């Protein structure tokens with residue numbers, strides 16, 4: 001996670017030659033970085049897809065993405081580029097079928113190989129049988145996914161497929177699979193209603209009853225999850241997987257001085273299954289955590305913890321006054337982005353009496369994406385901004401809500417209580433940042 005004054009220059013690439021030169025230079029720096037860190041060169045093979053997670057690697061990977069994507073746009077021209085873009089829902093449909101019919105578990109992994117190479121592949125007929133669908137469409141799904149290097153045809157055996165690094169990830173990582181499944185199931189269905197939803201209420205922005213999700217399923221997302229325990233479990237797993245991406249937990253533990261809180265209490269407001277508190281509790285053995293959530297489904301997915309009672313769980317509605325007073329930290333993580341400004345103001349205001357007990361020793365930490373904007377800066381690359389905008393759109397579709405910039409956080413905080421003051425911002429160009437807030441009367 002990077003401090004607020006960190007800015008990445010956005011380049012306007014102009015020529016094929018200059019882009020090619022940048023790509024070549026960045027690619028050789030990546031090769032040197034890999035070899036000097038004894039990191040194996042990434043490949044598409046099973047087990048070959050691990051890339052380094054470090055600030056140095058990101059500083060090369062991100063501009064290489066910008067340059068490579070722009071080079072492709074330039075050499076393909078708008079007609080080919082847009083054609084590809086416009087047809088991408090068919091690619092997603094193939095992934096949707098593969099997830100629905102559990103293709104990723106029907107092709108054996110190298111792990112199960114008995115040594116003769118025969119155990120790591122499956123014919124279209126075998127996959128179709130296990131998936132309970134016809135061979136023709138099974139083959140078409142596998143071939144479509146293979147164009148993205150998700151599965152591949154075994155050389156010399158055109159009707160036989162094996163895993164690649166990407167398909168193996170979906171086979172092995174249950175939480176990542178849950179995230180993919182959630183996106184390709186409810187979220188893609190809801191997303192297709194976005195424009196219809198806007199047409200039906202063109203001026204009613206920012207309300208969960210005017211979200212595409214509501215348009216598609218007839219009820220707000222969290223009520224829907226309460227009514228579908230399997231989907232609530234999948235959601236909790238998806239959130240856990242999401243937190244592994246881009247080092248979110250590492251960033252959160254590194255960016256704030258948790259160690260200085262001594263034997264303090266951290267209240268994890270809307271903490272879901274408690275995965276963040278549990279990770280922090282493992283790292284900071286003096287701290288105690290209270291994970292609060294309205295959903296007993298979420299709390300029931302909470303890991304039984306070996307942490308000697310330092311992580312406790314409490315059912316609580318964060319629109320109601322905060323029952324744990326005078327804690328060291330109130331962590332509000334990936335919650336405000338679920339709400340429009342009016343509701344975010346109510347959630348923040350409900351915390352004020354608890355912060356007033358020991359204002360100088362208490363912090364509110366908002367752990368959410370901090371969007372770039374012209375007021376508070378934070379310019380990112382196009383590649384990075386695209387990620388942030390995708391998640392912002394996700395909030396619009398799912399909940400009629402949004403991600404916020406520092407300026408927008410400041411506005412909702414001040415509406416909740418004029419004494420709220422942002423004291424520090426850690427930006428993360430690829431994901432979740434951190435906003436540290438206090439009640440100014442504490443000074």
Ligand SMILES: C[S@@+](CC[C@H](N)C(=O)[O-])C[C@H]1O[C@@H](n2cnc3c(N)ncnc32)[C@H](O)[C@@H]1O
Nearest residue numbers: 239270271272293294295298316317318333334
């Ligand atoms: C997007 S999840 C974030 C979970 C967790 N903080 C994290 O970062 O992984 C939002 C959480 O808010 C919970 N929630 C929704 N409405 C709530 C309410 N009124 N009071 C308390 N929790 C609520 C949901 O059950 C869900 O676990």
